Amino acid sequence: MMQPKSLQWRLSLSLGLGMTVLWAMAAIVTAQMLRHEMDEVFDSALEETAQRILPLAAIEIVGRDADDAEQRVATLRRHDEYLTYLVRDGQGKVLLRSHSADLAVFPPFSGMGFADTPTHRLYSDAALQGSLTIMIAEPLSHRRISAGRALLALALPLAIIIPLGLIGIWAIVRVSMTPVRSFRSQIEARGGGDLAPIAADNLPSEIDPVAKAVNHLLDRLRRTLQAERSLAAKSAHELRTPVAAALAQAQLMIANAPDDATRERAEDMQTALRRLSRLTEKLMQLARSEGGRLLAETPVDIGTILRMVVSELGGHVDTVGRIELTLPDVPVLASIDADAFAILTRNLIENALKHGAQDEPVRVALSADGVLRVANAGPVVPPEVLARLSEPFERGQALVRGAGLGLAIARTIATGTGGQLELTSPASNREDGFEARFVVGK
Structure with missing residues (x-):
């Protein structure tokens, strides 16, 4: 038994x-x-x-x-x-x-x-x-x-x-276990980004040390993560100004280069500085997604935000006509921070533009029930590579170089908002390609 x-x-x-x-x-x-x-x-x-x-x-x-003779005592009544x-x-x-x-x-x-x-x-x-x-x-x-x-x-x-x-x-045991169940429910309800101390009122003396140990562990973890986020955010912020200045100097060198060899070296410097600038931006986005407020107090129309992001990304010279956007006829309301959703969609679309086939469009679709799909053509991603693509600085087997932070940022925001990010390859209704599917949290 x-x-x-x-x-x-x-x-x-x-x-x-x-x-x-x-x-x-x-x-x-x-x-x-x-x-x-x-x-x-x-x-x-x-x-x-x-x-x-x-x-x-x-x-x-x-x-x-x-x-x-012997005498038998008579009975008065039968009994x-x-x-x-x-x-x-x-x-x-x-x-x-x-x-x-x-x-x-x-x-x-x-x-x-x-x-x-x-x-x-x-x-x-x-x-x-x-x-x-x-x-x-x-x-x-x-x-x-x-x-x-x-x-x-x-x-x-x-x-x-x-x-x-x-x-x-x-019944008595159940009533006595109410503080323990409340403590368990608080732990179960916690999101990955909520490291605040857990209320441990009226716990039995046998369980109270466990609650104190959990809160102590959460406090240590919170301070460690805060230190990491602060380092990433401050480092990225401090790098922006010198990188921008260096990029301006590189552009000035290109414009005033006396010969082709000098211009070529200046262009290589400009390419490296732009890559460093993008990495700096991604680090700041990652720090914000891990430490910022990701939920909104009032629901926002994520369809409008998605249209703005696509309009901005599709306006670049190298991305004109490469994004196909499909939106529902009704507003799609979700309790997600507008900036957080913009960062998530930007990273998913940039990832598809960068690693997808250049001769086919990136298809971005949002359904009325809050499901965002970003699909691109390209080679099939092996399952073992697909499983770790959303880890920081993971670049898979792409030929195009990148920081390896886009999907990690999207995964962090999705988890922090109670949503779900699914990566599949091949894409839906295709034999090749890659698809990112984000389900908005309820």
Whole structure:
């Protein structure tokens, strides 16, 4: 039998089984004591009955003729006789008996006191120096029936009390586990970017150290991530100005180059500086996506934002006519920060433009239920490469060089907003290509 994993069920079952076993043992002990006490009461009744009947029988027998036959005591009305008796003389002759007495039940007189047969409990006594004896018999079945009825009267309340007790134990344990369930729910509801301390009020003393350890771990993780984000953001910010200045100098050198060799070196410098500028921008976007506010207090129309991003990206000389946008006829509202959604879509579309086939358009589609698809033509991405494409600085097998941060930024924003980013290759309804599918969080 597998032990339940739930602490609530473990406690309920353990306490319930323990209570049931204890009550069962108490019932058995009570039954034994009750049976012993009942036997004492019945034995006392036998003895008292014999001591009352024997003197009366002696008076009756002494006062009649010696030749009188045995006398059977008549009954006043029909009834079940649980006690029967015989009065005999010293030679064992029956002088008096109760109306239902069966001679086969009574063995010969062997002395005063109690005795047992397979079917009856007997008590014997004597009077007139042993010349008269009395033997009273009680069926053992009568005692068993009486004891059974008493035990049934004892067990019936337990049959009701035990289930009620089990239900009460379960309810008490459930109420006691409410702080633990609340603590668990807070942990489950946390997003990947929420590292604030978890409220741990009214937790049991056994669980409280766990909550403190979790909050301590979250605090250390939060400070570590803040340091990393701060370093990335500050480094990128500090690089923007010198990179922009160097890029301007490179452009000036190209314009004033005295010969082709100098111009070619200046153009190579300009290309490297532009790549560094894009990397700086991506680092700032990554820092913002990991540390910024990604959800909006009021829903925004992400279709309008998507149209603006596509218009901006499609206006460049090298991307004119390469983006096909499909939008629904109704607004698509979502509780996502407008800047965060713009960064996500920009990175997905830039990734498709950069790594997709240059002779086919990038298809961008947003459905009314908040599903964004960005698909491009190109070679199929192997599954093992596809699985790690959204990791930072992962470039896959593309021929075009990039920073390797675009999909990582998109994945971070998707996770932080409660959405889902799925990468598939080949693209939907194609035998080749790559598709990024973003499902807006509810």
